[in-house]
Amino acid sequence: MARSAATQEAEKRLALLKAAFRVVAEKGFSSVTLDDIAARAGVSKGITLYYFDSKEDLFRQLFGWLIDSIHARMKDAVESRQDPVEKVRALVALIFPSPSKNRAFFRAYIDFCGLAARKEPFREVGERFYRGCRDIDRAIVEEGMRQGAFVVRDPVEAASTLRAIFDGLMLQWLTEPEPEASFETYRDRCERELLHYLTGPMPPREKGRKP
Amino acid sequence: MARSAATQEAEKRLALLKAAFRVVAEKGFSSVTLDDIAARAGVSKGITLYYFDSKEDLFRQLFGWLIDSIHARMKDAVESRQDPVEKVRALVALIFPSPSKNRAFFRAYIDFCGLAARKEPFREVGERFYRGCRDIDRAIVEEGMRQGAFVVRDPVEAASTLRAIFDGLMLQWLTEPEPEASFETYRDRCERELLHYLTGPMPPREKGRKP
DNA sequence: GACGATTGACCGACCAGTCAGTTATTCTGG
DNA sequence: CCAGAATAACTGACTGGTCGGTCAATCGTC
Numbered sequence: 001m002a003r004s005a006a007t008q009e010a011e012k013r014l015a016l017l018k019a020a021f022r023v024v025a026e027k028g029f030s031s032v033t034l035d036d037i038a039a040r041a042g043v044s045k046g047i048t049l050y051y052f053d054s055k056e057d058l059f060r061q062l063f064g065w066l067i068d069s070i071h072a073r074m075k076d077a078v079e080s081r082q083d084p085v086e087k088v089r090a091l092v093a094l095i096f097p098s099p100s101k102n103r104a105f106f107r108a109y110i111d112f113c114g115l116a117a118r119k120e121p122f123r124e125v126g127e128r129f130y131r132g133c134r135d136i137d138r139a140i141v142e143e144g145m146r147q148g149a150f151v152v153r154d155p156v157e158a159a160s161t162l163r164a165i166f167d168g169l170m171l172q173w174l175t176e177p178e179p180e181a182s183f184e185t186y187r188d189r190c191e192r193e194l195l196h197y198l199t200g201p202m203p204p205r206e207k208g209r210k211p
Numbered sequence: 212m213a214r215s216a217a218t219q220e221a222e223k224r225l226a227l228l229k230a231a232f233r234v235v236a237e238k239g240f241s242s243v244t245l246d247d248i249a250a251r252a253g254v255s256k257g258i259t260l261y262y263f264d265s266k267e268d269l270f271r272q273l274f275g276w277l278i279d280s281i282h283a284r285m286k287d288a289v290e291s292r293q294d295p296v297e298k299v300r301a302l303v304a305l306i307f308p309s310p311s312k313n314r315a316f317f318r319a320y321i322d323f324c325g326l327a328a329r330k331e332p333f334r335e336v337g338e339r340f341y342r343g344c345r346d347i348d349r350a351i352v353e354e355g356m357r358q359g360a361f362v363v364r365d366p367v368e369a370a371s372t373l374r375a376i377f378d379g380l381m382l383q384w385l386t387e388p389e390p391e392a393s394f395e396t397y398r399d400r401c402e403r404e405l406l407h408y409l410t411g412p413m414p415p416r417e418k419g420r421k422p
Numbered sequence: 423g424a425c426g427a428t429t430g431a432c433c434g435a436c437c438a439g440t441c442a443g444t445t446a447t448t449c450t451g452g
Numbered sequence: 453c454c455a456g457a458a459t460a461a462c463t464g465a466c467t468g469g470t471c472g473g474t475c476a477a478t479c480g481t482c
Contacts, residue, residue, distance in 0.1 A: 012427095028329055030241030033471060044429045049473060107328045114321045117314070117385040118239055126386035151412035160383060161404045167382050168375025174328040175337035193372045200412045201362035223461095244437060255463045260439060428479070436470085446461070452454090 013051050016041050017062050025104035029059060029111040060121055063112050067129040074136050084144035088162075088194055091140075095166055096187040099180050106170050130163070137162045144198060151200040158198065165194055224262050227252050228273050236315035240270060240322040271332055274323050278340040285347050295355035299373075299405055302351075306377055307398035310391050317381050341374070348373045355409060362411040369409065376405055 019041035023032050034055060038045040052058040077090040096102060116126030137159035144150030152158035173179060173186045230252035234243050245266060249256040263269040288301040307313060327337030348370035355361030363369035384390060384397045 028241075028325060030239075034473085035471080045472095046429055046474085047427080050428075055472065103328070107325070110321060110325045110328055113382055113385065114239060114318070114325055117318045117321055118237075123386055123388075127388060130383055130386055152407070153412075157400055157404060160380065160400065161376060161408070164376045164379025164383065164404075165372060166379065168377065168379035169371065171324055171378050172341055172371060172375065174324065175334055175341055177334075177338060189368050189371065193368060193375075196363070197372070197408050201364075245439085246437080256438095257440085257463055258461080261462070266438065424482090426479105426481095429475105429477085431475095431477100433472105433474080435472090438467105438469095440467075441465095442463105443465105444461100444463070447459080449458070450456090 009051070013061075014065070016043075016048060016051055016058070017065050020058060020062050021066065021108060022104070024059075024062070024111065025108045028107065029115060056121075059115070060125065063115075063122065063125050066108070066112075067125065067132065070129075071132040071136070074133070078136060078140060084140050084147060084149055085195065085199070087140045087143075088198065089191060091166075092187060092191045092194065095170075096183070096190065099183040102170075102183070103174070103179060106174060110171075110174070133163050134159045141198070150198045152198060161197065162194060165190065165197065169193075220262075224272075225276070227254075227259060227262055227269070228276050231269060231273050232277065232319060233315070235270075235273070235322060236319045239318070240326060267332075270326070271336065274326075274333065274336050277319070277323075278336065278343065281340075282343040282347070285344070289347060289351060295351050295358060295360055296406065296410070298351045298354075299409065300402060302377075303398060303402045303405065306381075307394070307401065310394040313381075313394070314385070314390060317385060321382075321385070344374050345370045352409070361409045363409060372408065373405060376401065376408065380404075 016037060020032070020037045023036045023040045027036065034048045035045050037058070038048050041048075048055075048058065052061065073094055074091060077094045078087045081087045081090050112122065113126065115122040117123070134156070138155045141150055141152060141155040141158045141162070145152065145155060150158070169186055169190050173182065176182045176186075227248060231243070231248045234247045234251050238247065245259045246256045248269070249259050252259075259269065263272065284305055285302060288305045289298045292298045292301050323333065324337065326333040328334070345367070349366045352361055352363060352366040352369045352373070356363065356366060361369070380397055380401050384393065387393045387397075
């Protein structure tokens with residue numbers, strides 16, 4: 001059974017997007033050229049503008065694809081756990097996969113934020129990303145609140161803060177002198193601080209310190 | 212008393228940096244040209260490379276100047292209050308001055324993070340920025356802990372989280388469809404969530420303030 | 423041989439950085 | 453105090469190179 005022409009075309013597009021992602025992570029949106037992307041994908045330069053209307057169109061689709069796959073993986077990670085605390089832990093593990101993947105993703109992510117802060121079509125994509133995150137995060141928070149494990153007031157605001165802690169810690173990590181060495185520090189801190197924020201001053205499991 | 216030549220030169224440099232800041236906030240680091248900066252400063256293009264070694268040198272100095280003035284203003288805001296809770300409020304007020312200033316600053320800030328994530332000299336500047344923030348934030352947290360108002364465990368980690376909430380919320384705000392309208396929402400949320408994080412689930416006994 | 427996929431030479435716009443030349447300021451000796 | 457020399461500040465045309473986008477030619481497949 002032959003794959004349809006449409007499917008093949010979609011695969012070619014995807015291959016270009018993946019190549020673009022890798023090269024954007026390295027060099028940054030603004031210094032990536034169509035030649036770079038084509039070279040990484042192993043095709044000639046002309047082909048990139050055969051499959052995409054323009055460089056901007058390519059990047060818009062790149063970020064659209066990225067956020068869809070991120071959303072999907074977050075939903076997946078969350079659905080496979082029952083306990084809200086475990087769901088948070090699963091999110092942390094997903095978002096901090098490894099130093100190299102992390103750096104690649106967040107470099108591209110920051111570039112994207114810079115674009116979203118200035119160009120309307122990118123802003124819309126960014127909005128979609130945060131909306132998706134907020135829905136996932138809020139569901140976790142609401143569940144935690146129902147079970148009495150989370151002591152936050154407002155699930156929407158808590159979801160927003162949750163995501164802010166992820167992003168903000170990542171920004172800090174990216175400026176660390178030795179990202180490899182401090183990676184686990186940040187991952188652990190992220191988990192600890194998120195749970196501190198959600199469950200209140202007392203750690204959920206261990207009894208130990210009390211103010 | 213005539214100003215020294217060195218002072219005059221420094222003023223010229225500063226005028227160029229200020230012009231560069233405004234134009235970077237609008238267009239982003241990578242699409243700003245030396246012509247743009249010169250035009251904004253009301254001088255000819257050649258002058259920018261007369262006062263700076265290169266475009267990159269100019270931007271490095273721009274970000275250095277920015278973080279110094281931010282640090283100074285944060286220290287100032289913090290020192291003028293006694294109560295740790297009030298210090299946090301002062302920081303929030305400082306960081307959220309107005310929608311337009313906010314957007315200008317954080318657009319430039321994001322660009323800077325993108326640069327810092329990839330180019331060593333910029334990474335160092337970013338590290339200096341976060342180190343300064345951490346020192347200020349940690350001092351506040353330690354004071355709050357001594358007074359028993361803050362229920363966090365570790366002052367360094369709490370300072371890191373504090374800053375993450377600032378930055379992370381700002382990223383979200385920048386993708387809002389109507390930044391003007393949601394500005395106060397985010398400022399209030401930032402204050403509320405920071406204090407929730409620091410003082411625990413119970414809102415602090417009111418100090419004559421309205422939420 | 424028809425047609426979509428692919429190539430890469432090419433074009434024009436853009437831009438960092440250079441530099442020869444111009445103007446403003448300071449210095450010097452008469 | 454001044455002429456004019458020396459120096460500093462400044463200008464903008466120019467250069468060399470880059471890159472997004474185009475397109476005529478070629479390839480591969482049915």
